[in-house]
Amino acid sequence: MTEFESLGIVGSGIMGSGIAETAIDSGHEVVILARTPQSAQSVLRSVQASLSKRVEKGHKASSQTEEDLSRLSVTTEIADLSNCDLVIETVVEDISVKSRIINDLDVVCKPSTVLASNTSTIPLIELAAKTKRPEKVCGIHFFNPAPVMKLVEIVRTLVVSDETIQRARRFALECGKEPVEVSDRAGFIVNALLFPYLNNAIKMLEMNVASKEGIDTAMRGGCGFPMGPFALLDLVGLDTALAILNSLHEEFGDPNYSPAPLLKRMVAAKMLGRKSRAGFYSYEN
Ligand SMILES: NC(=O)c1ccc[n+]([C@@H]2O[C@H](COP(=O)([O-])OP(=O)(O)OC[C@H]3O[C@@H](n4cnc5c(N)ncnc54)[C@H](O)[C@@H]3O)[C@@H](O)[C@H]2O)c1
Structure with missing residues (x-):
């Protein structure tokens, strides 16, 4: 039973x-x-x-x-x-x-x-x-x-x-x-803490601080994370990530939750990550 x-x-x-x-x-x-x-x-x-x-x-x-x-x-x-x-x-x-x-x-x-x-x-x-x-x-x-x-x-x-x-x-x-x-609070525990990090990784890429591969390598090697922020965003789905950031921003008004422009442009371009086979990286299948 x-x-x-x-x-x-x-x-x-x-x-x-x-x-x-x-x-x-x-x-x-x-x-x-x-x-x-x-x-x-x-x-x-x-x-x-x-x-x-x-x-x-x-x-x-x-x-x-x-x-x-x-x-x-x-x-x-x-x-x-x-x-x-x-x-x-x-x-x-x-x-x-x-x-x-x-x-x-x-x-x-x-x-x-x-x-x-x-x-x-x-x-x-x-x-x-x-x-x-x-x-x-x-x-x-x-x-x-x-x-x-x-x-x-x-x-x-x-x-x-x-x-x-x-x-x-x-x-x-x-x-x-x-x-x-x-x-019952937007983002509960994990996404409330995780999404400022993911969003700031995109903003860092926009500012040409490092390449996406470099940022992913740094967060794996420097923090022991199993995957870097761009690989994780592609796994989550960029449309889902954008919807999560919008809800968090609406709830808390914190600029860390304000979606990076590049994320919005990628969703508009239907680059959604693994599920559309194109996101920050490309996927065969
Ligand atoms: N992707 C993640 O990493 C993740 C993790 C935890 C929770 N979630 C949550 O799970 C939910 C689904 O996310 P997902 O990643 O599976 O998304 P997805 O894009 O893979 O799937 C979305 C589903 O919603 C359906 N759908 C879309 N528009 C609809 C409509 N108008 N009417 C009925 N059905 C419709 C689609 O047919 C599809 O089956 C979201 O609430 C998301 O926040 C996602």
């Missing part, structure tokens, strides 16, 4: 796919809601490919992979999430899109369903207020790549119940993660 017998995930991008993989890997039944049949097939392929990589690296038995995949399904109909015990939304970091989705989920899902968001910066209370079950709405913030990163921030709003928070914590533990509870 798991804390939540069935899990719904809304969104089939980087985080939707990573959280789905993490959850099936820990024995949960998962259904992913995608926008189109094409994106539904593409998220299935991406989970399959990621599991195969883990088999190749010897981190997983291939028989286990088949068993994991048998717990995963995809749909394009929100009604297919109605019986889920927990739904985590992982759509684009845009409050109007997330508000609409959480409201739709509230209408469709059974009354006991816990509704969670993987938002990086949007106030959870704003999403909770779109539902008739604000005591069952919280943040369950996984990190990228979700199957690898240990941390899950559990976000407590002013009105969420202790039971919801405890259930979310137990779910994160079942997924093999380390949950940390945090209050």
